[in-house]
Amino acid sequence: MGTMAARLAVSRWVAARAAARRGPLVSCRRWSGVATDTVYDVVVSGGGLVGAAMACALGFGAWDHICNMRYRAFRRMQVWDACSEALIVFDKDNLDDMGYIVENDVIMHALTKQLEAVSDRVTVLYRSKAVGYTWPYSFPMADSSPWVQITLGDGSTLQTKLLIGADGHNSGVRQAAGIQNVSWNYDQSAVVATLHLSEATENNVAWQRFLPSGPIALLPLSDTLSSLVWSTSHEHAAELVSMDEEKFVDAINSAFWSDVNHTDFIDSAGTMLHYAIAFLKPTKVSARQLPPSVARVDAKSRALFPLGLGHAAEYVRPRLALIGDAAHRVHPLAGQGVNMGFGDISSLVHHLSTAAFNGKDLGSMSHLTGYETDRQRHNTALLAATDVLKRLYSTSATPLVLLRTWGLQATNAVSPLKEQIMAFASK
Amino acid sequence: MWGSRKLISSGSRFLGVRRSGCRVAQGDCPRSTASAGLEIGKSKILCLVRAHFRARRWNFVAVPSHGRRVYSENQLSWTLPIKPWIFSEYRIMWFKSCKMTFVCFNRMKSYRYPWTRLYSTSGTTVDSSEVKTFLALAHRWWDEQGVYAPLHSMNDLRVPFIRDNLLKTVANHQPGKPLSGMKILDVGCGGGLLTEPLGRLGASVIGIDPVAENIETAQRHKSFDPVLDKRIEYRACALEEIVEETAETFDAVIASEVVEHVTDLETFIQCCWQVLKPGASLFITTINKTQLSYALGIVFAEQIAGIVPKGTHTWEKFVSPEMLESILESNGLSVQTVAGMFYNPFSRYWHWSENTSLNYAAHAVKSGAQEHQVPAESVLKEETEELQATASTNAGVREEVKK
Numbered sequence: 001m002g003t004m005a006a007r008l009a010v011s012r013w014v015a016a017r018a019a020a021r022r023g024p025l026v027s028c029r030r031w032s033g034v035a036t037d038t039v040y041d042v043v044v045s046g047g048g049l050v051g052a053a054m055a056c057a058l059g060f061g062a063w064d065h066i067c068n069m070r071y072r073a074f075r076r077m078q079v080w081d082a083c084s085e086a087l088i089v090f091d092k093d094n095l096d097d098m099g100y101i102v103e104n105d106v107i108m109h110a111l112t113k114q115l116e117a118v119s120d121r122v123t124v125l126y127r128s129k130a131v132g133y134t135w136p137y138s139f140p141m142a143d144s145s146p147w148v149q150i151t152l153g154d155g156s157t158l159q160t161k162l163l164i165g166a167d168g169h170n171s172g173v174r175q176a177a178g179i180q181n182v183s184w185n186y187d188q189s190a191v192v193a194t195l196h197l198s199e200a201t202e203n204n205v206a207w208q209r210f211l212p213s214g215p216i217a218l219l220p221l222s223d224t225l226s227s228l229v230w231s232t233s234h235e236h237a238a239e240l241v242s243m244d245e246e247k248f249v250d251a252i253n254s255a256f257w258s259d260v261n262h263t264d265f266i267d268s269a270g271t272m273l274h275y276a277i278a279f280l281k282p283t284k285v286s287a288r289q290l291p292p293s294v295a296r297v298d299a300k301s302r303a304l305f306p307l308g309l310g311h312a313a314e315y316v317r318p319r320l321a322l323i324g325d326a327a328h329r330v331h332p333l334a335g336q337g338v339n340m341g342f343g344d345i346s347s348l349v350h351h352l353s354t355a356a357f358n359g360k361d362l363g364s365m366s367h368l369t370g371y372e373t374d375r376q377r378h379n380t381a382l383l384a385a386t387d388v389l390k391r392l393y394s395t396s397a398t399p400l401v402l403l404r405t406w407g408l409q410a411t412n413a414v415s416p417l418k419e420q421i422m423a424f425a426s427k
Numbered sequence: 428m429w430g431s432r433k434l435i436s437s438g439s440r441f442l443g444v445r446r447s448g449c450r451v452a453q454g455d456c457p458r459s460t461a462s463a464g465l466e467i468g469k470s471k472i473l474c475l476v477r478a479h480f481r482a483r484r485w486n487f488v489a490v491p492s493h494g495r496r497v498y499s500e501n502q503l504s505w506t507l508p509i510k511p512w513i514f515s516e517y518r519i520m521w522f523k524s525c526k527m528t529f530v531c532f533n534r535m536k537s538y539r540y541p542w543t544r545l546y547s548t549s550g551t552t553v554d555s556s557e558v559k560t561f562l563a564l565a566h567r568w569w570d571e572q573g574v575y576a577p578l579h580s581m582n583d584l585r586v587p588f589i590r591d592n593l594l595k596t597v598a599n600h601q602p603g604k605p606l607s608g609m610k611i612l613d614v615g616c617g618g619g620l621l622t623e624p625l626g627r628l629g630a631s632v633i634g635i636d637p638v639a640e641n642i643e644t645a646q647r648h649k650s651f652d653p654v655l656d657k658r659i660e661y662r663a664c665a666l667e668e669i670v671e672e673t674a675e676t677f678d679a680v681i682a683s684e685v686v687e688h689v690t691d692l693e694t695f696i697q698c699c700w701q702v703l704k705p706g707a708s709l710f711i712t713t714i715n716k717t718q719l720s721y722a723l724g725i726v727f728a729e730q731i732a733g734i735v736p737k738g739t740h741t742w743e744k745f746v747s748p749e750m751l752e753s754i755l756e757s758n759g760l761s762v763q764t765v766a767g768m769f770y771n772p773f774s775r776y777w778h779w780s781e782n783t784s785l786n787y788a789a790h791a792v793k794s795g796a797q798e799h800q801v802p803a804e805s806v807l808k809e810e811t812e813e814l815q816a817t818a819s820t821n822a823g824v825r826e827e828v829k830k
Contacts, residue, residue: 039653146651357605358586359624364571366580 001347032233039144039147041362042352043160045130046167049104049193050324052111052342055122057289057349077206078289080395080406082261083401084270086408090418098422101206101227107376112386129153138318148319148363162363164321164348165424166341169327173214174186177317183310183329186396188214189237190307190332191230194298195252200224207291209256210393214351215333216255218291228252229332237304249294256291261396270405277413311380319363321348328379331390337427340379345373382424447715528804552689552698553637553665560738562618565640568618569648573735577777578684581712582778584768585683585788586624589710592681592764592790594803596708604629609678612702614683619645619659625639625681626658636656666698673702683712686751687744696758705795709760712768712788716745719784734772749781760791 043127059373075098078201080087081126090098115124132151137144165173174181195218197203201232203220214231230240230252240248310329315322327394348371355367489768564574564794571579601607607629615620616634618641626632626649636642642663649655680699689695699709714720721742752762764810767783806824 039651146648356603356627357590358583359590359627360582360586361623361627365573366583 014316015368030419040158040160042162043148043150043158044164045150046164046324047126047327048166048168049107049111050323050337051164052108052115052343053164053342054164054323054348055124056111056118057113057142074276075204075207076120076289079208079210081401081405081408082209082211082258083396084266084405086270086405086412088408088412088418090422097335098208099426101183101221103221103227114277124152125152127346130172133173135177135317136319142219145208157167160319160362161361161410162319162352164323166324166328167326169308169325169329170359171322174312174322174326177320178318179322180313181310183308183314184310185306186231186331187233188231188307188331189234189304191228191232191237191240192304193228193248193303193346194221194301195249195294196228196296197226197297199291201292203292203293205289207256209291211255211395212261212396215393216252217333217335218256219335226294230255231307231332234306241302245297245299248297251272252294255326257293263398263401266401266405269402270409272404273409279411283412295346309383311383315375316365316368317363317364321368321371323348327375328383330383330386333390333393334382334386334425336382336386339425340382343378344375347371371388419425434669436575451667474778478582528676537612537773552667552691552695554688559636560736561622562640564736565618565638565644568620568641568644568762570582570679577734578617580770581683581768582621582624584779585621585710585712586628586830588788588790589625589679589681590768591630592708592710592805596706602670603628606630610676611679611681612673614679614680614682614699615688616645616661617641619648619661621681622659622661622681624654625648630658631678632659633661635664635666635669636661636717637663637665666695666702669699670701675702675704677702678704678709679708681710683710686711686746687740687746690745693754693758695756696760700758700760700793703793705793707793708787709755709791709793711751711791713751714740714745714786715784716742716747717784720745723785728772733770734770748789750785751789755789757792759794759800761794762791763788764788 044051047055063228075091076088077090077098077422079089115122123212129152130150133141134149134151135145136148145159145160148163150158150163151158152158163173165171165177167173169183171228200223203223203226206217206219206272208215208217211232213233216230216232217228219227219229230237242253244250263267308329309331310325312322312327315327323344325337328340330337330340351374352362355362360367392400396402456532467743477685483792567573568575570576576630590605590759593609594600605628606625609630611625611630613619613625613630613632616636617638619634622634622645622690634642636645636647643659645661649659649661675793680703682695682699686695703709724735724743724745725740729737729739748765752765755762766788767780768786769780769782769788771778
């Protein structure tokens, strides 16, 4: 499972996406529980976060397991620009937590425990690889099987009424089904690491700063530990991962603190708008906080992975549904990747349980298209917004910097807009 | 294309009728040859154009001929086959070509021939002409986007309707199989569209249909699913054939989209009554007999939009809720619910509705105390006799029986 400590938020706002690439697992779920059946109701191909969560979606006890392990609530989120003084702060007036940061490993552990608890209905085949898929004909033919056939690496076959593809952005299921995928690579890789802070604080703020090379984010894990996600160019990322620990820590600190990218023009323009807003709306202005400084990095916790965008043209086909990264792949700057996957699970489970209660065939398009419509609407908006933000913040060209500076300040001043953003991301 | 040719020939025939002053003729219509020929020629071209255009606009389902149409250009005569649904189609051509409103329907109705029989006294409920209609489409049942798409979509209404009303009679149920332990009879199951969901919900279902090919299709479809294979049994027979062996064995009988195809509704309901356990439920979905159901259910759905295969329904056989209720009540079934249903052909979804003038669903329960089946009149006589022979100790029981 590796030492990657990527962060995810369950329940409310945000944190970065899961980074881990798991070995392919195949989980099969049977609803009827008869051992001799060879036709499974559902087969989930891919055992990462999203795949495992789908497989134990019947029992929602997974959160209890997580609570007993390491997770962190955060209350505030500060995002600011390297090229100007503009910043945006997401804060909740009441003392509720905005969201939770949970490590990847922690979630996987909880899900595995839960899978064991429902093992009478869910069979997990570890270390199995699906090598081939046979799709049924769209029109029921005389003697051909109407089920999906999956051929495993060891030669055995499984039959199922519904195949769920949760096998990551290079989804084999999606390719086998011939579903078109709109995708492009960002010229960026993300570096992740677990960091020790210089001093113990009430670590409940998530920090993100947009550098011209890409955003750097620091997410709280405990009073002394934080998690790093730094998206930058391929070369720089490779350098960061291979450089020695001291230099790495220095690089992180200077990324958060240095003002080297500021220009006088942008600074004065920013200050101007700031006074204008203060004049128009003399309410409380959240004090600008300073991010904590980093002392050292956990050995062997550094890793990197390439970034890109991807979106499948169709999420469903007869007897097939795609969830998670197989359907959509996003930049980690908004921390929404795995959250979208969990949203997919929740929607698909809702549609499947309604269909099952109506006695419908699980692989029938009528309810699968309902899931697709639901999720495509939500995901496309988020994908587009993230892509636009990424492009907007990847430059230090003055006009765009000016635009985003003013835009960020203006958005910061409009609280209802911020609340809408928070609500949308927590769906 | 078969459809367009049919239109053209019908269209031309229509002309003859129009000229003879709205009278439907059986056999030859005497007319002067020359002028008629010219008129017919001109109008025929017009009709051809119109019919061709229409055939291209609407997607006609190629359905094999139900009867013979003989059109002979030279003779200026034609034979009108005496079959109810052909006649309705003929009437429809009139409607379309003249772009008439409902006013015309009344006029046409008065010229209707009385050969269309509503109820026969033969004792069988199966109409052999209906059998032929369904035979042609026996292999198309399970194409969810095909001709039976509206029936697939109707499951979204009728399965919850059945399930929820049956669940009211049990104290608690297994979460995965709400209908487990129940024996259900699906009369006129066709390809098993409704039978399979009920089987998946845990019930033991017997599906019967008079068309053997339908049963074959249903059998083949369920054979791939081991669970359904065990829970569902199909038989190619009519309801009256199994009444003897299955008397009082079913917790529910479902006759969905069936009563508008049977010949003898009274006998059909009596047979349903016989196979039900006391207190068990009868579920019926069918089409109301109104002008709206003619316009939308036959003209629009069959002829224009092709939602339903042509010739599937005969307006004369539609049953109004009032008539259905009276037949049910007089045969010992008390009606619990009647609810309207509405199909949106654009979204392809069904909805519940307050209005029962198109499709509707009914739920009736067999009264628990009735011991044996008696025909309607003698029930009344019996009750009057009982009332007259007043015995104070049995008054309460008799109240129940009367209800």
